[in-house]
Amino acid sequence: MSRESRKGLNRRSLLKSAAAVGAFPLVNISRSWAAEETIGNYPAGVKGDSVFVGVIVPLTGAYSAEGADHLKGFQLAFEHLNNGGGLVSKIPTLSGKGVLGKKIVYKWADNQTKPGPAVQAATAFITNDKAMMISGCSSSATAIALEKVAQRYRVINMVGGSGANETTGKDCQRYAFRSQPSAxxxxxxxxxxxxxxxxxxxxxxxxxxxxxxxxxxxxxxxxxxxxxxxxxxxxxxxxxxxxxxxxxxxxxxxxxxxxxxxxxxxxxxxxxxxxxxxxxxxxxxxxxxxxxxxxxxxxxxxxxxxxxxxxxxDFWWTQAETIPEAKIFVDAFEAKYKYKPRWLAHIAYTQMLVWADAVERAKTFNPVSVIKALEAEHKLKMPLGEVYYRACDHQQVRAVPVVVGKKPSEMRNPEDVYKIVGLTPGPDVVPPCDSTGCKLPSY
Amino acid sequence: MNWSLLWAQLFNGLTLGALLVLVAMGLTIIFGALGVINFAHGAFYMVGAYAGYVAYAATHSFVLAVIAGAAALLLVGIVIERGLIRYYYRRPHEDQILATFGLGIILVEAVRAWFGGISQRLPVPTWGTGAVNLGFLYYPTYRIEVLGIVAVTLVVLYLVLYRTRLGLIVRAGIEDQLMVNVLGINVNRTFLVVFGLGSMAAGFAGVINAPIVTVVPDMGELVLVQSFVVIVIGGVGSFWGALIGGLIAGEIISLTAIVQPAYSEVMLFAAMAIVLILRPQGLFGVQGRQ
Amino acid sequence: MIVEKLSARGPLGRWLPEAAAVVGLLIFPSVFALIGGTADMADRILIWGIFGLGFDILFGFTGLLSFGQAAFFGSGGFMTAYLLIAGVTDNAMVALLIGTAFAAILGVIIGALSLRRSGIYFAMLTLAFGEMFYFLDISPLKEYTGGENGLSGVPATHVGIGKWFVELHTPEGMYWVIAILFLIGFWLARRIVNSSFGAVLLSIRENGERARTLGHDIQKYKLAAFVIAATYAGVAGSLFGLFQGYMPPDGFYLETSGQLVVQTIMGGAGTLVGPTVGALVWIYLRTALQQLPLVGPVWKMVLGIIFVLIVTLFRRGICGGIAILWERLVGSGVAGATAPAVAVAATDKSPRTRAPLTGKVILEAKDLTKRYGGLTAVDKVSFQVVEGEIRALIGPNGAGKTTFFNMLAGAIPPTGGEMFFRGERITSAGSTAICQRGLVKSFQINQLFPSLTVWDNVRIPAIARTYGKFHPSMLRDVGNSEELNALIAQSLAAVHLSDRAHAPARELAYGEKRRLEIGLALATKPSTLLLDEPTAGMSPSERQDTIRLLKSVAAGVTIVIVEHDMDVVFGLADRITVLFNGRKIAEGPPDAIKANPEVRAAYLGNPVQK
The missing domain is CATH 3.40.50.2300 (Response regulator)
Structure with missing residues (x-):
């Protein structure tokens, strides 16, 4: 922090002196300094009054149904973050008027359930659209590929659906966070x-x-x-x-x-x-x-x-009967999309809110600061109860619902397929930090 | 070695093969008679399954679902032959492959746009539920019935191919396309009928398979590749080739599963490569037809 | 006229495509940006373009459709990525070279196995090998390839010397590296297709069997083309892994092979730039369609529709379509005209007198027999042809003449007996070797290279004659070879086709095609020519011309001719051999044969055509 503020000071004083000399050198010097301070797309990506988020989901191929659900979760989250509503109103840091006062703009891309197109889309979002965050994917292969893209370009990646241990194990990345329970x-x-x-x-x-x-x-x-x-x-x-x-x-x-x-x-x-x-x-x-x-x-x-x-x-909608936050999410989702959200929508929705909260707490989009805010293990009330990311491997510590299929006679409606038989608390199930094989790279 | 498992897998290979035969038959008829390599075959199979699903959802009759699947594809086949394929008879194989490949994409994505990516359910008919104890094996009733369905279908196809004028023309086409043209047969109409029949066979296979596999837009992708393997092993364009090729493929998958299950699919390709290297025209193929 | 155009263009004209490519690559990023394209997409397009250059040589020029190119793309890419990650080398270019070499070696192995078959069976074999490689990648070799996760973390590398270097990990920096490699690849590919090697590849696409009988070892040519395609695939795969810093398992997907075929045909096969144009359309639309409001969710369906329309409307792909349009606008096509000025300069040599008969036996068959199952088509036929003579082979239909001929030319193996040519045993030598020794056959049914010009048709046997059965010289412009041009010009003049040199063979009149058929055989400079019904289907006046032509050709050449037309036979032949029911029933000078009662009897049921 001190290093940064010193640089900032230097820069400001330099800018002042440059401004005294004339407009032309000002432009040059400010550019050269900006280049040195750049982290990923920061600050280039936050110059305007909006920030860009890239969403990469499978809309064709084997997981297209999951991908469609996933995308709806994102859309609901961005709607709430930009205009208020849903769980956003329950989280004190969030204003419902964008994040840090900037509207969230997003584009989605179809990764076709394959890592190749996923990486291509993520790269395009990062390099062209100056994405401040990317999210999505529905397979571990895609997730791990995108984690590495995020690390390389130093852009935060809120990993979508991925259950493999490696995602927050040997393939973990400083810039990537995963909420789904590992295998x-x-x-x-x-x-x-x-x-x-x-x-x-x-x-x-x-x-x-x-x-x-x-x-x-x-x-x-x-x-x-x-x-x-x-x-x-x-x-x-x-x-x-x-x-x-x-x-x-x-x-x-x-x-x-x-x-x-x-x-x-x-x-x-x-x-x-x-x-x-x-x-x-x-x-x-x-x-x-x-x-x-x-x-x-x-x-x-x-x-x-x-x-x-x-x-x-990851999540089952009948949690709405016992957890108020779950009810808010499920009701908002169902009102908009006319069916009960599945767990990919849940991952998308909660990940976006957790990220927004971290940005608000960091008070900057600077990814390093946002990562540190996420690593602070700050607990948030979400549809699964309290959740937070572990600093050691970026795995979300969250409850894991265990379910059993209901008898047809017990079902109250066609979507009432499972009974929740247990909601095992997160801290009880996460692996010990030293056993995951995760070595987070530098910021 | 577990002998009862071996017998079980041998028997399973037979039913698995029967399903592959059913699926490959449409492909081989169209290629054999028209020289068109139909890369939309997998998509036709998928559309057949969906047509069956829609009919079943409306009527709850499996028989009507099968009829709907076959009829829908006969129609689709006729429309596509008139609207697209006929412009390709005189064009190189590669162009046909591309056009039908593109057509396949359109069909798959149209179905996805309409039904979504979620898999649909077409349950096993009431007369096919449960399992039968075969003594050495406890086996699903429906699959045993499918064995019968495939046998009947093949007999019908055989009669059409070997006992009718249409069949004569189709077979002549397989032997020598030029000859059929020279003989002044109304090729135009014959081609239409053959393409329609081949498509119908794909649709029929789609519905028959639907209670077993998952009905999703991408369900035809694997089927297309497997059908190619089957007809290449058996001999492209050959009725008996598709039959034997399908059964061999079924046994390869099943028997590999005893030893090294993860290798079952790749063994199909290995078998195809070996057959092609040793006996290029396939086991029952007509030499010289390429 | 075309020749004039070409020579007028001089060295500048020869380099025009390369110059256009340089300019195109320089302005591409900025033009592409105008329609929303990015450096990242541009890189991908060029990588697919490099992949496509090789594939076009294999498919567009040689006519071999492979569905297994992903095997080489993936192998090259994974090898390169692995070398850099494992730290075997930290030089990206070294890794790329090794990766490419690896792909090329695999190309030799897979090619040798797959090329045992042709047509759709070849395509299926390559597909099978492609799928096996995918399986190897995903399962048994996942320790090295990362399985379905692929290999990520290819270290950030740069190429260059000292302070002049390009970062490979920024799409912009990578663009110039890829562009330079593309340019080299394009230049090489153009050299290859313009070389004698490339000319033979084209002839294989057009009519492989004929190329074989004209003395080319087409298996070797095909294998070479296959390896070239694998090498290009290796380069492309390596670049793919390098520029993403990540080699995805997609590299081995069947869809990768499929996309290559799609892009090549859509862009225009046989144009070299076609695959790049196809990649541009496919990759750009794939991204752009997703971002359109209504189309977005069904982008793939819309892409499918556009694709089917392109394939249906542009018969030769986008580039082929543009070329046709261009030809219509500008007039007669420049494309395909490769005959140099010397063609026109060459004139008909004065007819030579016939060489004296030396009495030396040049071609001999001993008890030559061919059986098909129970049927004996040729039954122990023996005959001797003396150097310089014109021998006619006659007999009623079904006498076994064509079968006998095909055996002599090595097209079909005899069941029994022996054949000797110039004292050497050629019984099982095969048509290529027999042709190389100077014994060549022209066909009863024209076997030409239909899309090639007359000049280029004759070039094929000329290459075999001049350079032997396999000549992997890929960099010399075949049009510049004085030796070849002289031989082609001479052969064309001999069959009176000099003024038709630039017409595609398929546009010739029937009689001209027959003459070209003979011209093809002549251009191998045979010492013995087997002519199978050279006047078949000709009008009487054409026949007279042909007889005159054959007489002039006969200078210094031994001819064996199968002919139904007795005017031709008796007007030409020194001696006549008569076959009947697969057996030789008579042999001797024309007069003796005319008088032979057995011959008359043989023809009774099948009267002599007159």
Whole structure:
């Protein structure tokens, strides 16, 4: 801080003296000084009366449904930040008249559920639109790619949907913050709840999509169920991502002698494998657990099959019944979009508010100051209760909802798919700071 | 080695293969008879599934859904043949690939714009729910029924191809396109019918598969590539080739799953490469047709 | 006229495309900015452009459609990124070179396997290899490639000496590096397509089989083209990873191969700049459409519609379309005219007298047999042709003449028996080697290179004659070779096509095509010429011309001719061999054959055409 203020002083005095000499040198000198103080797009990106935020979501490709939900969360957040309303009115630092008095302007780009286009879009937002913050993405591969872009250009990245441990583990970045529970957190939250419901000494078989996220979830879930519940892992069935027909894998699973089926597949893959598991009678013989439920899985698969299935979610809308902040968010969202928000909308909405709060507290858009404000571990009341980012790995410490699929007869409306069986407090599930493998780069 | 699992996977390979055969048949008919490589085939399959879904949502009848899926694609096929494909018969393969590829994008994104990216549900028909105990295997009833459906479809296709005038022309086209033209057959109408039939086969396959796979706009992407593998293994343009190719592909996926499940898909491509290097025209292909 | 234009343009004209490229690359960033383009997009367009230069040589010029180019793009990119991240080298250009070399080596291996097949099967093989590489990237090699996360954190590097350097990590700085590499790539590609090597590639696209029978080892040419494309892909992939500081797994996606094909055909295959134009349209629209108010959410559908329209309306892509328009506006096309002035200067040499018959056997068949299943098409035919003679081969339809001929030319392998040419055994040598030894066949059904000009058609055998069956000289302008030009001019004059040198072969009249067919064979400077019904389909007056032509050609050349027209046969031949039902039934001078009762009997059911 002292270094900066000294520079600022120098600059001001220099500008004064330059102004005395004439207008032309003033321009030059101010430019050269500005260049030296630049951090990412600061201050170039805050010169006007608005600031730019780049949103990168999948609107085509495998996660297009999630991406559409995600985008709506962003749009609602920006509307509230700019014009007031929703949770913005509950957070004292936020004015409802933009952030630090500047309107938020945003553009979205379709990342097509692929890291390549995501990086391209992020780069364009940063270099052309002078984005002060980027956010979005719905897969860990995309998230990790964007984290590194953010670090390189020194622009803050509020990571969207990403469950892999690496996102705030070995691939963590100073400029990136993640709110979704990691696979580790989900598994640690899940274990006690399923232990209570399914008992100890079970035999579990896993369907694992063959990519980093899949392995991450498998490692964490098998570890906690073995350690805490004494379960045995009797099989790990790897499958290619994007498989349409899981019959050959399900035969192996049916043949494994397990009594619990842990389905790690995500998105459309999870829907297909779950449907087919039902058809193969796997779900009649075994209890199913989905460590990380996809946003629309309940609706897509149907309550008939999802009943009795255990899993975790970033957020489930029935939290509105117990948490006032959740009610404000869910009501505002439903009023605007006519359906219950899913967890990607929740991630987008809360991340934007948390970021805005940090900027207001830092009193500047200077990313270094904003990062420090976020790292101050200041607690905010959000739809999940109190949340904050850990300084050590930039993982949000937040409660993890554990849910079970309702019986069709218990559902009050078609979207009432899950019952929340536990809301495990964040501090109980985050990994110890020294175990994550995260080494944050410099500011 | 777990013998019961081996038998189970062998049987599963058969049903998996049957579904692949169904999907690949439309592609091979169109390519064989018209020489058009239809890259919109996967999209046709997807549109068929969606048409079935819409019909099912309205009527709750699976049979009507199947009819709707097939009929919708017959219509789509006819419209597209008249509106686009016919301008491409005399153009190089690459142009056809591109036009149909673009067409596929349009169809997929139109469906996404209308229905959203969320997957839709077309449940297993009431007569197909549950599972059957085969002694060595507990297997979904619907999949066993699909085996029958595919068999009947193939018999019908066989009769059309080998017992009708239309079939004669189609097969002649596969052997020698020039000859068909020389014989002064009303090629125009025949092409229309063949393209319509091929599209219809894709739509039919889409609905039949819908209760098993997820009905999403991108569902045809994988299907397109797998269909190519199937018809290349079997021999491009060959009825028997598509049949045998599909069954082989099904067994490859299933048997690889016993040993190294993550490799099941790549094994398909490896098999295709090996077949092509050793026996270029495919197992049942007509030599010289390229 | 074209020749005059070309020579008038002189050295300036020859460098015009490169000069245009330099100017284009210089002004591109500022012009592109006017429509909302950015340095980042410009970089991507040029990287795809480099990728496309190689692919155009493979697809646009050689006619080989590959769906597996992502394998080389990804391999080059990941190798380069890995070398820099692992710290094997900290010099980006060294890493790029190694990455490119790696892609090229893979190109040799995949090419050798894939090129065993052609057409759609070749395309499917490349697709299969592409998908296998993707799998290797995602699964077994993920330790090195980062799996689906890709390789990020490619260290910030710069190129240059001392204080003159360019940061590779700013899109603006990277632009100039990529632009220079693009320029080098473009210059090289132009040299390649204008070389004798490039001419042969074109002939493979037009009619690969014919190129083979004219003495080119087309497998080697195809492989070379494949490796060139892989090399360009390697450069592009390496640049892609360098400039983003991140090599995404997308590099190996099937969609990457697909996008390349899309951009190339949309922009115009066979134009070299086409793929870059296609990339410009595709990448710009992809970004711009997303930002339009109503179109945004359905951008991909709109892009699909635009794309289908372009493909449907522009038959040869955007660049091809512009070229056609240009030709219509400016008049006759300059494009494709590569014949130098010497073509016109060359004149018909005075007809030479026939060389005396030496009595030395030049071509011999011993018990040559061909069976197809149970059918014996040619049954133990033996014959000897003496150097300098004109031998006719006659017989009713189905006598086995064409089969016998095809065996002599190496087009089909005999089932039994032996063949000797100039004392050497050529039984299983194959058409390319046989042609290289001076025995060449002209076809009954014209086998030309339809899109090439007459001059360029004849150039193909001339190259085989002058440089051998494989001549990987890629940098010398083929139009500048005096030796070739003289041979082409001489061959054209011999078949009276000098004044048609600049017409595309497909525009020739039938008789002219027949003469060109013979001209192709002549330009290999054969010592023995196999003519399969040279007058087939000709009018009587054309036939007379052809006989005269053949007589003049016969100077110093041994000719074996299959012919139905007995006027031609008896007007030309020194000796006649008669085949019937696959067997030789008679042989001798024309008069003896005319009088031979067995020959008459053979023709009874099938009267002599008159």
């Amino acid at each position: 580790y957190m989900a598994a640690k939250a899940l274990a006690p709840a399923i232990g209570k419901e399914l008992g100890k000494n079970r035999k579990a078989v896993y369907l694992v999509p063959d990519y980093a996220y899949g392995h991450s979830v498998f490692d964490s879930t098998s570890k906690f169920t073995e350690q805490q519940l004494g379960w045995k892992t009797v099989g790990q069935q790897l499958c290619p991502v994007g498989t349409a027909d899981y019959s050959s894998f399900l035969l192996n699973i049916a043949n494994s002698g397990a009594d619990v089926f842990v389905n790690v597949a995500f998105g459309a893959d999870s829907v297909a494998s779950t449907k087919q598991a039902k058809q193969f009678g796997v779900l009649d013989k075994m209890k199913m657990i989905v460590p990380n439920l996809s946003a629309f899985q309940g609706k897509e698969v149907g309550a008939e099959i999802m009943q009795g299935v255990y899993g975790t979610l």
